[in-house]
Every structure is written in structure tokens, then in C-alpha cells.
Amino acid sequence: MPFGIKVLRFVAPGILRANTLPAVEQPAPLVGANVAAVRETVDLRVPLLAKNDQIAAGNRANFRARKILALNLVSSPGAGKTTLLSRTLDEFGLTTKCAVVVGDLETDNDARRLARPHAPVAQITTGTACHLDAGMVAKSADSLDLTGVRVLFIENVGNLVCPAEFDLGEELRVVLLSTTEGEEKPLKYPPIFKTAHVVLLTKIDVADALGFDRALAAENIRRIAPQAKLIQLSARSGEGLAEWYALLSAHLFKS
């Protein structure tokens, strides 16, 4: 065993040091001949998962084992998540059993709007938290009878910032952007769009009335999220819904 004492003040290139916090310069430890410490530096490459990511990984494994397709729906407040899900339950949900977990700051309005005899719905009241986390979803999904359920929709809290950082264990992350929000939204909130598997451009029935430039919006989405499948739809007129249902069908786990 080498009796090596390494100099702790060593700063390798590329090291971030907070300027505001002075580096803690520790006095070299007292090392006399009789108090020599055996120090070793161990090289590790251990990926660290934040706690949320650990729970999310558990959720994902759980959903996959039960062959449930889980989708995390994220958007600004009012982009049309609940309206789209209501219609999806009434149409797609008649032949493919679906369940919903819906997050809301205060009220249970959305859960009541979504309640259907043929689709279990659970409400998560987040209080002050402006996003769902994996633990909330785990608890809530556990409270539902998921027998026979093939699709679990998770309606996140209306917010385009925090949900980007919180994996819920979903198979697909679906980001909704409504025509009322303007074409520039994806450029202003890149992280959430970067992590999207699917982007839904909603309320296209009013696009023309608003002078909304669909081609420009599509181009902005493509720039930020070239990986995402883009569907333009309206939960009101029904345009584009067949494409949405086809996407859901294509991602179902084989039963």
C-alpha cells in the first residue's frame, strides 16, 4: 500500500468552481510519521440517478411488464389536454381500454370532466407543485384498477418548464402546442420539445381565424425537435384525430 498524500488544492482543467463560493482551502491534514493516512483514489464511473429517475425507471418497468402504454401529456395551461383526452376516451377508448391520471394544482375539475364508466380516472392534486413527479404517478397508478388497461394517459400540470426535468416512467412524451399560443413557443421552451416523442399542434380549427402560420410552427418544431412525430389536430372539428388514434394503436404493446 502506498502512503500517498495527495494535494487537495489540485484543480484540473475544465473544472467548474463557483466564483461566489471561495474554494474551501483546507489546511493540509496533520500528517506526522505516526499519523500517516492511507489514501487511495478510486476511479469509478457510476451513473447517478436522481431519486425521481429511480422511481421513474420502476414505473416504466412496471408499465411494460403489464403491457400498458403510458403517455405523459405536457402543455401550457389550456392547450387542450383534457378536451383531447375526453374525446379520445369516447372514441378510441371504446375499443381499447384506457385509464387516466390527471394532475391539477387545486381542483378536481379535469378528473370530473374525464370520468367515464369504461375508463378509470385518478386525480392527483399537486397543491403548489407545478408538475407531476414519478412518485405521485406511482402512487396514483397503484390506486387504479388497471386490469385490461392498455393505455394510461397521464395529464401533467399545465406548465412547459418543470415537467421537462421529471421523467414519470412514460413510454411516450406528448407535448401539445395550441394555435392560440403562437408559432414561437418551441423556440422559447426548447427542453420540453427536445424530449418529446410526439408533438400535437392543437386547436387547428381556429388557426386561420387567428392568422396562425401552421407551416412556420411546423418548421420551428422541426428545428427544436427533429425526432418528434408531429400531428396537427382539433379535438373540436375532429381533424387529425384519426392520425392520433393510429399513432396510439401503433405503439400498443402486443397483448
Place this chain on the structure above:
Amino acid sequence: MDAVLQQARTRGANRVHRIVLRIGALAGVEPEALRFAFEVVTRDTLAAGSTLQLEAVPARAFCPVCAAEFDAGMDYVFSCPTCGQLSCDLRQGRELELAQIEMS
């Protein structure tokens, strides 16, 4: 921190002197916040008083057209400097990794 202490214990160490973390530019981790939290979470543990060293990992993306990596920058639009191709194939820059522990 749990990971650090676990490693230290399984190696029979009594004290942790230095911890090196590698943090990707797009990992969503705030170095300042991490340093701030570090002292609090290490208090009363084997790692009390240890040095936290953070290594920055720049974001690199891969261009499928040129079959080459390029510096992705921080703006989330990854565009190849050679041919302009847009890519979301991030090859590094999201990692959060425990790289090294110095202990005795």
C-alpha cells in the same frame, strides 16, 4: 451522496477526502446548487469536510450526414457546422456521473 457513502463503505474507508463528479452541460444540474447542497448533505458523514470537484462535460452531437461529432452548444438547436443538418443525436453532455473518490 448515498452512492458515495456506499462505495466508501464497501471499500472499508473511514474518510472521504475528495469526490469528483462529471456533469454534462445539458444534464440540467446547476453546479452552484450542487455545491450549496454538498456541505449540508455531507455533514456528519464520512465525507464531512471533503472537497467536491466538478468536471464539466461539453455537449457533443452527431451529424448523420457527415458521420461526425460536433460541439452542440447550449441552445438546444443542434445544427452541424459543416453541412447544417439538424440532429438530436446527443452523444455526450447529459451525464451525471460519480467519477472518482479519494478516501482513506
